[in-house]
Amino acid sequence: MISFENDYSTGAHPLILEALAATNFEPTPGYGTDRFCASAAERIREACEAPEADVFFLAGGTQTNAVVLSALLAGHEGVVAAETGHIAVHEAGAIEATGHKVITLPEHDGKLDAAELEACLETFYADDTHDHMVFPGAAFIAHPTELGTLYSLAELEALSAVCHRFDMPLYLDGARLGYGLAAPAADVTLPDIARLADVFYIGGTKCGALCGEAVVFPCGNMPKHFLTHVKQHGALMAKGRLLGIQFDTLFTDERYESIARNALERAEDLKSVLAAAGCTFWRDSPTNQQYIVMENAQMAALSEHVRFSFWERFDDTRTVIRFVTSWSTTPEDIAALKTALEAIS
């Protein structure tokens, strides 16, 4: 059955598998000290225009958020996020399990608002009783957000300024960063992010890798003994080469961009097909995640032909469902969806 369920339902970009096979018998030292990790890190530094950057490879997004944030935060600090933030909702309390509170602010199309963040920080420090409260120690944003939306460069600059005014690192979760960078609507580049965020990660798992996220500390500001911290959290891969080879491949010949471009072109096709079928869009999304509101009976019928994901109940008779494109979505998949939609209408 064709699937638009998510952007991690197929394997990896074929060139990644080729690279794994081509280097398979070469022995390398473990734990990320191999030449592939070194090369991948160098390519990422170049792409970020951040020659001083420290780059560390981890296996998955929740792991990365928990490992990085717990390294950034002091014991009395928590992290501020939009109420829809992945760490606030869908990571099973991974941040709290490291002892830190996720402090939530309202979401605006999935985004944290710089003015609201500033007001929250001003109130916090103005209030005499804040010594009995969790200190805001970092800000978390996702780009694209969990709703597929994007920060504008102006919004990102404003957030960065507020964070720095309060001496607080800005952390950007780039699980789907490729799709955010390649979106036609985007005005934020990778060097912009490296300039404005204090730490961020470039997502691999959802952008064509088998697994893997590249954490970037753009100013060489990786915390001391970060490797030991990673090890302690069970996140240090023995065969670090698995991550290095994948990111080395993704950052060769602008492959990370081309993977994302394919997903976004298919997303445009998807939008057209959904619109043509008379579907109601739940929110406007400029990236590879598209949300529609569908009658429950129609949804059940469609699910016989196509895999998509349940997002949330809309009302008694309708549901929000999500369609996602990826590196591996083909025009044929879109055509098959079109047929399926026609069949149920």
Added chain:
Amino acid sequence: MISFENDYSTGAHPLILEALAATNFEPTPGYGTDRFCASAAERIREACEAPEADVFFLAGGTQTNAVVLSALLAGHEGVVAAETGHIAVHEAGAIEATGHKVITLPEHDGKLDAAELEACLETFYADDTHDHMVFPGAAFIAHPTELGTLYSLAELEALSAVCHRFDMPLYLDGARLGYGLAAPAADVTLPDIARLADVFYIGGTKCGALCGEAVVFPCGNMPKHFLTHVKQHGALMAKGRLLGIQFDTLFTDERYESIARNALERAEDLKSVLAAAGCTFWRDSPTNQQYIVMENAQMAALSEHVRFSFWERFDDTRTVIRFVTSWSTTPEDIAALKTALEAIS
């Protein structure tokens, strides 16, 4: 340069890469709910002769130890291990980071002694003050141990009996389980382990996989909501298929055994070559890790030709070094080592 540095310095068994490529475009649901994980779990249940077993796939050994032990232990409990246990020494405090103490007992060739464990537990419960102490809540052993040694069936049965007398789960770390099962000296089988341990993991990373460990709860005794627990620890792979495909391949056509057998045959060759070169063995090891004591000058000379690993300082002029064979060690590697040893003698 040829490498005997460890059993995770090359990629994966070629059939694993083939399987990844062959299934690459098939979309599957995420988080380990795919058909590959289901098939791998079924094959593992068969190999363990444990039809009721729950099987869960994780990415690495330290992660597995921390995730499983923190799920087993109550807040007031710690885990008992030999003082050389991996969790006690080389996991950067991963168990303590989940809030639990590692209670150590003396090691005997890297092993925990059943009689000593029993005496420790009897003393603990006899002592009036134990309410102010960490309760022993599980026992940890590795098979093979961190020194390459093996438990006999009698030793394992004794440990299992002591644990069950005190209503305490026995957890077996099988990072190198393949080598333990295939060793000519071994009298412990996989079904024995499934019968005697309450939880154990079958190591993939060090036995031919790119990454991955298969946790087995042989009596269907996986803790409730274990998936959420795994997610909370950042250990739930989005593309669970990566783990499922690998273990499905490893447990097809007795590949897990044949991989180990190759490593052990090469280990026998290695022993002969080291003995022929007049090397002093530090400890007798029946598996794929061999330890010798070498003069520092000779060690430096050898390191120009061959990669091995530093184990520990022996005295002012000598060092313990370790040679490890794996699925990918060839007779040619052994021959090259022989030449290198001759060159430095």
Added chain:
Amino acid sequence: MISFENDYSTGAHPLILEALAATNFEPTPGYGTDRFCASAAERIREACEAPEADVFFLAGGTQTNAVVLSALLAGHEGVVAAETGHIAVHEAGAIEATGHKVITLPEHDGKLDAAELEACLETFYADDTHDHMVFPGAAFIAHPTELGTLYSLAELEALSAVCHRFDMPLYLDGARLGYGLAAPAADVTLPDIARLADVFYIGGTKCGALCGEAVVFPCGNMPKHFLTHVKQHGALMAKGRLLGIQFDTLFTDERYESIARNALERAEDLKSVLAAAGCTFWRDSPTNQQYIVMENAQMAALSEHVRFSFWERFDDTRTVIRFVTSWSTTPEDIAALKTALEAIS
């Protein structure tokens, strides 16, 4: 200067000091195993009409909340509280420091609404993705609430029913329980609480003790090895007698009630004085905490004569301030406040 700053600004009810002095030279075993703790527990069981209850004495409120909730919750669970709940706002992340999320719901006069809790739980379990979310593992309420308001018996029964429908313990923070029980508006008794809550604590620190809270598990449902858990959290007093003697005194001759009654009578006087002075009440509170909105200049003037506490900014020119009465508030204090208010008007 007279103080209405809070209900813990003076020492202890004089009979407590007398009891400490009278028993000072009697040697007792440590850690709460003394005869005073036993007697206090028995008196509390009687007052609760809960003959099977386990009673444990701890030193303070935040400590009690963290120790009890971390004992109740499984690793994958969090605790649901109103957004104004003390654990959500003013305990510096004590719950998160034990690894658990505080899941917030809207507050209604500081209270958690049973229907909203039920809807939240129904949605949680209806949603397919809840395995990636923190499970609601307990509900937290304070009675009186952090705003001085009270649950009605009907509200408490509804909350208890929802919790039990979802097999989730209801935990009641009674830091100011005395004031809640003695309030003329209250229709909830101590036996009601023992019947409806699964765990609760009877506050001592804010109700006339030097320190101390009595945790009650009304059905003898104290978690196994709770003492070790308490010790691990640094909350086990060596001289447990200090807590036992205090609660034994408070629960003799209905002293806990008479202390609260004094505070509430003074609170009524306080209300009259504030009303007579033309003050604007921020919220209606039936207990010993009274909130008014005052012009900043007036507030500054008043603070020269009387101590009260800053609550929150109201607008650019006004502030919410809090006046609290206690066991030690006298009619003379009220009279002095009246004079002070007249002086600044």
Added chain:
Amino acid sequence: MISFENDYSTGAHPLILEALAATNFEPTPGYGTDRFCASAAERIREACEAPEADVFFLAGGTQTNAVVLSALLAGHEGVVAAETGHIAVHEAGAIEATGHKVITLPEHDGKLDAAELEACLETFYADDTHDHMVFPGAAFIAHPTELGTLYSLAELEALSAVCHRFDMPLYLDGARLGYGLAAPAADVTLPDIARLADVFYIGGTKCGALCGEAVVFPCGNMPKHFLTHVKQHGALMAKGRLLGIQFDTLFTDERYESIARNALERAEDLKSVLAAAGCTFWRDSPTNQQYIVMENAQMAALSEHVRFSFWERFDDTRTVIRFVTSWSTTPEDIAALKTALEAIS
């Protein structure tokens, strides 16, 4: 029954109760910001000859160890202690519950040896694999030790030098510090400790207070936002005055010394009585804890007349028991013990 069970079996020095009564009706601000805490801190600074010291009052010893060490240690660090250290054995895993390993070294009369600590640190940093191990982040010693023994000034200076060579704070647990300072055999003064330790606490609970320990950061080196950290660990007393008044009393008129002196004089009497009764001393202790080895039958008989504490099983027929003197031990208690010993001999 007379008791030598421990030094926390009676209440408090009578002058403490007097001071509590005398100040009972004076309202003070909460959380340790009252004038009594300020005065007590100033007196402690003077006694320590450490005018820059930060002083913070906590309620108990395990709490203090956990709160202070978790504030000192980075996530990847543990604390080094003798294997008999209180934090290693009798605090129910309180340190591990904050995420940190207790790294143990052999004990020598309960003491940590400076040369062994140095060798351990040299080995740690020499070893290539230490990035996978817990970093030693602080050293823990108790003075007197858990066995009643004392560090000499030379030993303390050596430990301090090793710690500072490796840029690691030295933390001294002074639960029974009074007895250590007042012991005739002692050559270590409070100013010595303030000069050599980076943090230490002056025990109140076991030295005449109802509860309370005074943490001293002699160079004004209290971690930033320590109060919030304390609050998060449930260790911030609302009525901080309870601690302030007690330490203010203890550090007035050299009361802390005189309390200890009484205990030590009674300990000398105790030794004489035990020796005269032909008891075998288990270890030589210069402070208020005395250990003897007694036949089990005799022990049972004695326990009918006198309370003492079980220490450990010696062999099949004998037990190590402990007698402790305190501020409240009188010559009459000693005489009664003498009679009891005669009765059973």
